[in-house]
Amino acid sequence: MGQAREVMDRLTTAMDQKDRDTLAGCYAADAVAYTPDRGELRGRDAITAYLYQFWDAMPDVHYEHAARHESGDVAIDEGTIIGTNTGPLPHPSGNNLPATGKQLRMKSCDIATVKDGEITEHRFYFDQVEFLSQLGLMPEMSEH
Template sequence: MGEARALMDRLTEAVTTKPDMEVVAGLFAENAEAVTPDGGELEGRDAIVAYWRSMTEAMTETAFTTLYTFDTEDTAIDEGVFSGRNTGPIELPTGEILPATGKEIRIRGVDLAQVADGRIVSYRLYFDQMEFLGQLGLLPEA
């Protein structure tokens, strides 16, 4: 197992089965960059940790089922299904707060982690926001 795969696997565990923001902080370089569909572009470790803290407080009983993985020397890519229950408020990029719905979700997504010097320096997360909001019952009726 390469360094990128080891860091990606630790990140997945730290944001799903055993949420731990100290572990998340230790995985990212201080000047790391991340892009997420719901948080946009995040600059720096603190912003990335704040994003994951918000997500782990909003979604509990979480799991990630890996469907496909791909690794290079410095990059790990996972495709899988994220599941959980919305038990906490969700903060939108606008600052608006959505109350917890109590609903369960299952969404397919892809994330990529590029590493250098033992830390994640670039992270990308992709998932369908409309599917996420729809499963939470937060979209208007058709």
């Protein structure tokens, strides 16, 4: 196992255990993340704040791996995010969406570039429509 895989596994464990210090330590101070819902996030603090919001919205959130990959300084995780929405969920508009009590099971993919033992770039991929639909936050699509 290389350094990229080790850091990505440490990040996943920190997420599952809600370990803020270890989570923050996985990212370089000037790391950049790209997200489907918030766009580009610059810096460790912005990235970790983004991830912490999921703990508040879904305290039981965890990740089930489907596949783990590594090539040089890049680690890729494919899997399913699972959690129950029991807390408010921040919306990109700045408002909070109320808890729905619904469970989420959503496929995701993460690609992280690691240098000197820290993630310098992290790309998050998940389907926003699936996310909002499963939580009942998106109007039903009507067939016309």
